[in-house]
Amino acid sequence: MAPTKERPKPFLIPKYCKGCGRCIEACPQNCIMLGKDIQPETGLTPVILNLEKCTGCGMCIVACPEPYGLAPSPLKADYELTDPAAMFGPRASDAPEPKEIPDKTIPLPQLKPMVLKGTYASTIGALLAGCRHFFGYPITPSTEGAELMAKLLPDLNGVFMQAVSEVATINHMYGCGGAGLRSMTFTSSPGFSLMVEGISYMIGSEVPGLIVNVMRGGPGLGNIGPEQADIKLACQGLGHGNTHCIVFTPSTPQEMLDLTMLAFDLGFKYRNPVIILCDGYLGQMTGMVKLPDHMLQPGIPAWAVYGDNMHRRNLINSIILSEQDLEKHNEHLNQKYATIEANEQRADLFHCEDAEVLVIACNIPARMSKGAVQVLRSQGVKAGLFRPITLWPFPIKLLKPLLSHVNRLVVVEASNCQLENELRLALSHAGAGHVRIDHLQHYGGILPQQQEIVDTVKTKA
Amino acid sequence: MSKVIYRKFERHSHGEGIKGMSTHYCPGCGHGLAHKYLANAIEEAGVQERTVTVSPVGCSVFLFYYMDTGNTQAAHGRAPAVAVAHKLANPNAVVVAYQGDGDLGSIGIAEIISAAQQGIPITVIFINNAIYGMTGGQMAPTTLMAQKTSTSPHGRDRLMGEPMKIAELMAQLDGTVYVERVALFNSKERIKAQKAISKAIRLQVEGKGFAFVEVLAECPTHLHISPRETQKWVAEKMVPIFPLGVKKDVEKDPWFSLPAPNFDTQQMSKVIGASSEAEPRYAKGFPSHIAASDIAFKLAGSGGDGAQTAALLLTYAAIVEGFDATHIPSYGPESRGGTSYADVHIAKDEVLSPSAPSPHILIAFNTPSMVKFAPQVVAGGTVVYDSGVIKEIPKLNANVRAYGVPFTEIALSLGKAVVKNIVALGALQAATNLFPPETFLNAVRISLKEKCAMIPVNEEAFQRGVKSCQETGAKK
Ligand code: SF4
Ligand code: SF4
Numbered sequence: 001m002a003p004t005k006e007r008p009k010p011f012l013i014p015k016y017c018k019g020c021g022r023c024i025e026a027c028p029q030n031c032i033m034l035g036k037d038i039q040p041e042t043g044l045t046p047v048i049l050n051l052e053k054c055t056g057c058g059m060c061i062v063a064c065p066e067p068y069g070l071a072p073s074p075l076k077a078d079y080e081l082t083d084p085a086a087m088f089g090p091r092a093s094d095a096p097e098p099k100e101i102p103d104k105t106i107p108l109p110q111l112k113p114m115v116l117k118g119t120y121a122s123t124i125g126a127l128l129a130g131c132r133h134f135f136g137y138p139i140t141p142s143t144e145g146a147e148l149m150a151k152l153l154p155d156l157n158g159v160f161m162q163a164v165s166e167v168a169t170i171n172h173m174y175g176c177g178g179a180g181l182r183s184m185t186f187t188s189s190p191g192f193s194l195m196v197e198g199i200s201y202m203i204g205s206e207v208p209g210l211i212v213n214v215m216r217g218g219p220g221l222g223n224i225g226p227e228q229a230d231i232k233l234a235c236q237g238l239g240h241g242n243t244h245c246i247v248f249t250p251s252t253p254q255e256m257l258d259l260t261m262l263a264f265d266l267g268f269k270y271r272n273p274v275i276i277l278c279d280g281y282l283g284q285m286t287g288m289v290k291l292p293d294h295m296l297q298p299g300i301p302a303w304a305v306y307g308d309n310m311h312r313r314n315l316i317n318s319i320i321l322s323e324q325d326l327e328k329h330n331e332h333l334n335q336k337y338a339t340i341e342a343n344e345q346r347a348d349l350f351h352c353e354d355a356e357v358l359v360i361a362c363n364i365p366a367r368m369s370k371g372a373v374q375v376l377r378s379q380g381v382k383a384g385l386f387r388p389i390t391l392w393p394f395p396i397k398l399l400k401p402l403l404s405h406v407n408r409l410v411v412v413e414a415s416n417c418q419l420e421n422e423l424r425l426a427l428s429h430a431g432a433g434h435v436r437i438d439h440l441q442h443y444g445g446i447l448p449q450q451q452e453i454v455d456t457v458k459t460k461a
Numbered sequence: 462m463s464k465v466i467y468r469k470f471e472r473h474s475h476g477e478g479i480k481g482m483s484t485h486y487c488p489g490c491g492h493g494l495a496h497k498y499l500a501n502a503i504e505e506a507g508v509q510e511r512t513v514t515v516s517p518v519g520c521s522v523f524l525f526y527y528m529d530t531g532n533t534q535a536a537h538g539r540a541p542a543v544a545v546a547h548k549l550a551n552p553n554a555v556v557v558a559y560q561g562d563g564d565l566g567s568i569g570i571a572e573i574i575s576a577a578q579q580g581i582p583i584t585v586i587f588i589n590n591a592i593y594g595m596t597g598g599q600m601a602p603t604t605l606m607a608q609k610t611s612t613s614p615h616g617r618d619r620l621m622g623e624p625m626k627i628a629e630l631m632a633q634l635d636g637t638v639y640v641e642r643v644a645l646f647n648s649k650e651r652i653k654a655q656k657a658i659s660k661a662i663r664l665q666v667e668g669k670g671f672a673f674v675e676v677l678a679e680c681p682t683h684l685h686i687s688p689r690e691t692q693k694w695v696a697e698k699m700v701p702i703f704p705l706g707v708k709k710d711v712e713k714d715p716w717f718s719l720p721a722p723n724f725d726t727q728q729m730s731k732v733i734g735a736s737s738e739a740e741p742r743y744a745k746g747f748p749s750h751i752a753a754s755d756i757a758f759k760l761a762g763s764g765g766d767g768a769q770t771a772a773l774l775l776t777y778a779a780i781v782e783g784f785d786a787t788h789i790p791s792y793g794p795e796s797r798g799g800t801s802y803a804d805v806h807i808a809k810d811e812v813l814s815p816s817a818p819s820p821h822i823l824i825a826f827n828t829p830s831m832v833k834f835a836p837q838v839v840a841g842g843t844v845v846y847d848s849g850v851i852k853e854i855p856k857l858n859a860n861v862r863a864y865g866v867p868f869t870e871i872a873l874s875l876g877k878a879v880v881k882n883i884v885a886l887g888a889l890q891a892a893t894n895l896f897p898p899e900t901f902l903n904a905v906r907i908s909l910k911e912k913c914a915m916i917p918v919n920e921e922a923f924q925r926g927v928k929s930c931q932e933t934g935a936k937k
């Protein structure tokens with residue numbers, strides 16, 4: 001038989017005892033008693049130990065809920081009973097300083113253009129951008145993207161997961177993005193509504209991820225026709241609190257691919273989710289898509305909670321109790337938003353140089369508008385198309401200089417003024433709210449058509 | 462002291478004063494014990510370096526103050542969804558979701574059930590103290606009958622439903638390998654609790670499955686009794702409703718592993734179907750005899766007519782010839798058996814408006830499509846229709862030519878009804894000379910490269926469409 005080790009008796013630094021008394025009933029030798037003296041630091045009454053009969057059974061230690069409450073005393077110790085460093089040792093966390101594992105750009109051979117529908121183009125863009133994790137819940141008219149992901153991801157050793165809901169989807173993305181990886185989802189308006197809570201958490205915790213919203217008719221269940229009814233939600237309503245995301249509005253399958261790739265880069269650059277808004281038409285529409293000359297193998301950012309020792313120190317979190325700290329965190333977010341506003345405004349300008357009237361439109365209505373502008377030009381009307389590619393930040397820096405020669409804006413949209421409101425807000429902040437604004441709006445799955453746009457520009461002149 | 466507990470709680474009020482080494486929990490709270498047993502279990506298993514702990518919303522929202530592991534704080538109820546994603550992101554990580562009764566049993570019930578059914582190996586520690594702690598003593602899904610809380614001030618009654626037995630529920634689900642309910646109210650139960658939590662971590666480390674430990678815990682603050690009375694209350698009132706013990710313990714072989722994500726360029730090209738071989742071009746130039754720079758098409762029929770496939774082939778053919786082209790399908794319920802129509806544009810440089818309210822060319826597969834769309838065809842345009850199905854031609858705009866070809870009959874004579882859309886493309890080619898026949902045939906062959914056996918019959922269908930159209934000619 002091995003010699004029985006002397007079992008350590010417990011010790012207690014009174015200020016870390018909450019006086020709950022669990023240890024009292026735990027001790028078979030009745031060594032522990034309720035105390036009488038209130039600890040000035042805590043206002044609580046620690047227990048008193050009388051270890052004469054103590055056998056070192058350790059039951060009191062197992063019973064103590066406080067990490068620095070009852071603990072085994074160092075054997076043969078000459079410790080100072082009130083110095084935690086002497087008692088518990090000087091050890092701080094031995095987790096290393098996290099370092100970034102950088103992304104790798106891998107050149108692709110020259111590939112011929114593909115013929116893809118919008119959601120497919122976005123899917124392929126995501127794969128090229130190094131996304132290997134997809135989470136989603138089926139909803140028309142976005143599901144083809146998810147279906148293609150389900151088909152292709154296994155061959156790239158990726159993970160496709162159909163979540164129990166859109167709420168779960170966005171929280172899967174929170175976990176995966178928090179681990180430092182690129183993840184995405186396809187959804188459509190009602191599903192996007194369900195995700196905004198999670199988007200607020202992602203923004204608060206600075207977790208990137210891509211949400212592609214193939215917008216459909218609303219409110220409520222609405223229909224599955226194309227609308228642009230979530231501009232308000234994406235630009236001004238991303239859940240509770242001080243939230244913003246870059247919001248892209250592609251208008252071709254090509255842009256679905258290009259902006260998907262860009263969205264991942266910017267999402268990780270700014271540690272923020274990114275939203276692509278497209279309408280049901282663009283999701284379904286097939287067109288030519290040129291492939292990029294590179295693909296990406298993402299690394300792991302220094303801040304990620306990847307689940308390895310390098311990143312053990314990290315925390316993904318949005319609860320900040322102290323008012324001062326939370327204000328500071330919001331100031332940090334504001335700074336980030338300001339940087340994005342300064343650097344990421346994007347728009348496509350068509351015949352804008354000398355235009356007197358500008359049509360403002362995005363997504364598929366921008367294509368009808370482009371056709372209309374061409375017709376108007378052929379009829380001698382000095383029309384141009386200003387097509388925002390980012391809705392947040394609104395590309396006001398590109399629009400404002402044009403207002404020296406433009407006397408009228410005509411907003412063409414498949415929603416109830418949501419694009420126009422973004423425009424008006426941006427103009428107002430830029431001190432350019434005086435310009436005349438007319439509009440053409442459709443809802444419920446009907447898109448403004450080219451001839452109508454021509455007529456609107458002409459009749460309202 | 463477990464080394465998985467931070468030596469100093471820097472996140473607890475910046476670690477200042479007593480808070481640097483003291484928890485934020487009330488005296489007598491069960492959370493501290495569960496944390497301690499979890500930390501011990503992680504240390505025992507030797508997995509501290511690769512553990513991610515997911516904190517919930519509730520009193521234990523600040524679990525990340527204490528656990529010297531990777532930490533993620535999740536939205537209310539969503540910890541299992543977050544934890545599963547952490548595990549999928551890094552299968553080597555050991556992921557623990559820690560939740561209270563409101564978090565897991567109420568707002569997050571969908572997430573926990575789906576995660577447990579799915580069975581990806583994570584560990585869930587569920588603290589059941591029969592009350593909402595953080596929000597101040599409201600009724601929980603596990604509140605006992607007649608128990609008074611601030612939202613059941615007269616006691617929980619039938620209208621509020623019976624307390625929810627989560628461990629039993631978890632044991633019913635296929636993905637769980639181990640479910641046990643433990644308690645903290647005396648030394649014997651505490652030792653069992655420590656063992657259960659250790660086992661739940663070990664099963665994950667071994668890759669065996671989803672492990673779940675329900676811990677009956679004390680919340681003296683909101684029971685408004687002393688810590689010792691609360692322990693007694695748990696033992697006497699809770700245990701009869703929530704019996705302790707192992708609810709499920711099945712032996713499973715380790716099954717969970719994921720290969721490392723692939724970033725090979727060749728594999729990528731293969732997977733996305735990209736190739737670097739240029740396709741041959743046959744057209745001499747843009748078919749400006751139809752329209753100067755942008756040709757609009759409508760293809761319409763019933764669900765099974767193949768209008769969408771024909772539209773895609775047309776789009777593809779045009780793009781291969783170096784033009785821009787778009788295709789918009791009708792989608793959703795109407796494509797399930799009802800009418801299915803497609804808008805196609807082919808443009809010399811760029812398609813502007815991709816919809817086709819007034820097409821240059823219509824391909825109609827059935828009478829409703831003919832009735833609806835033929836009158837929209839622009840003056841001088843072309844209608845190609847299935848003359849075996851459509852008996853009447855509606856009034857057309859000036860100089861619209863209509864070509865009747867029996868798409869379906871020809872397809873049936875070839876023994877394959879599904880090729881009627883290819884017959885239609887043949888007829889379209891003959892009627893309009895949009896592109897040379899080879900352009901279409903090339904597109905058909907590429908689209909069938911995975912079903913080579915189908916190529917001859919499709920080629921034959923195309924040729925028969927061409928021939929039939931040439932023989933019949935246009936009706937005015
Ligand atoms: S070690 Fe055992 S005998 Fe000693 S005080 Fe603790 S419980 Fe009592
Ligand atoms: S169990 Fe710990 S905190 Fe509670 S009274 Fe005993 S020493 Fe104090």
Ligand code: SF4
Pocket residue numbers: 485486487489490491492520590594595679680681682683
């Ligand atoms: S309120 Fe209840 S659950 Fe919350 S810390 Fe206090 S005792 Fe624990």
